[in-house]
Amino acid sequence: MTKSALAVSAEHVRVYTGLLQLAVRVLCREIDAPLYRQMQDSDRRMDPGDAPLTDPVLALRAETEALEELAAEYCRLFVGPRPICPPYASEQLGEIKAGGRAAHDIEAFMSRHALRAALHAQDAILDKDHLAVELAVLAHLLQMAAGAVTGEQVRAEAWTAAHDLLHRHILPWACNYLGRLENAARYAPYTTVAHLARKVLEEAADWPAAAPSYVAP
Template sequence: MSPTPVTADHLTAYTGLLHLAVRLLAREIDPPLYRQLTTANAPATDDQRPLIDARLTGRPQQKALEDLAVEYCRLFIGPQPECPPYASAHRGEVKLGGRSAHDIDDFMDRHRLRPVLNEHDAVLQHDHLAVELSLLAHLYDTAAKPADSHLTADTAWAAAHTLLHNHIWPWADDYLRRLQHTAELAPYTTIAHLTWQVLNEASTWPDTTDTDPTIDNAALTLYSAPWCAFCKRLKKHLDREKIPYTEINVEQDPTAAETVKKINNGNQIIPTVVFADGTTMTNPTITQVKHQLDPDT
């Protein structure tokens, strides 16, 4: 499997999904989150999975929330949970204070990281998948858009690579597959599937941002679809002008469609172009693209 080119836009889109996974794994769904999931429930394409199970949407909200609370407890809390979201439990270690918990604590100490936990989160140890995914999302956020942090983009990227390969993927690969098949209701089936897809792709990314040729230095990211005539025309012009770009198919990428909707006020319009500086354009001409890249042209 060849590595996927990595862009800041990739990281932004994928960390959004990781944050949703963190929230769903950490505690039960409350009314505000249920309404958000219901509002965003319509799949953008036929192969995408619903965020809320169709069996719930026809019920009163309180009844749906009760059913989701029962599902959350059955999967994650117990008294004998079907899918306890701890690396230590998955590996058969002591649940509290096992090697996996000590290892992730050591990782956080080395990189001066601390998880952001809500007082209502059902998290007992830091080897909980929600904690590990929140750390990964933070590191990817920092790699994409370094802010007021002791980590640079390069050190955040390297730390994310270590976290994923040494602490998350060795157990989350199997765990998320199991969760997907054990859960009976979306969003838990869906978030297990989508999170596995994101982590599986991220596992192919290089461990540095500056030495591997698969790191994408494209001038822009193009959101498109194979059937889109306007996308084909713009790609033809970009190729003719020898302008490097990364293309993301909104029908295959689990989060690309939502990114396009956010850019276009809720509308899925393609082609949508995102430049390296964060500027966006919807269905631009090649002249507009060239001027954005070089105002003197």
């Protein structure tokens, strides 16, 4: 099997989908205690080396103090009043106002494919061009493309839609944004998730436009 075939095997796509889903959760709202403990457990099991989900500095503090620091960091990065890294395509692409063309374009894409954003009441998301929304849609489509229960036509259509979403709506801004986020963030998981999500997108950029036969259960 060639390297490109291995790169887009169903299992590979599922792993990358999981990383995208983690990025969605970290970007859309503050870290809470259950997620923080899950990330601690993951670090203990996986020996993450230089890419931990929980920050070594914050690990020395009480959980409540660590969560308060992460909440402040979330606001500094994403919410503001003057966020360092606003996670909206419209702002990152230099549009005059938030919720501009980029937001309308992603809404049109979702409408065309009968998709909707399932937002949580605590999500700090103002417009559909938020990176968490775009990554959530991408993860959903890739999950369908590599799914064991969907038919071949559904998988092919999902793969094509994911490719279109990635190249038309995400890649024009997200990799550069995630690089800036990784440099601007003070703590994991923000540094780690930005790094991993960027790597996923960079590799996915080289996947073929048409659904390959090896993306199958």
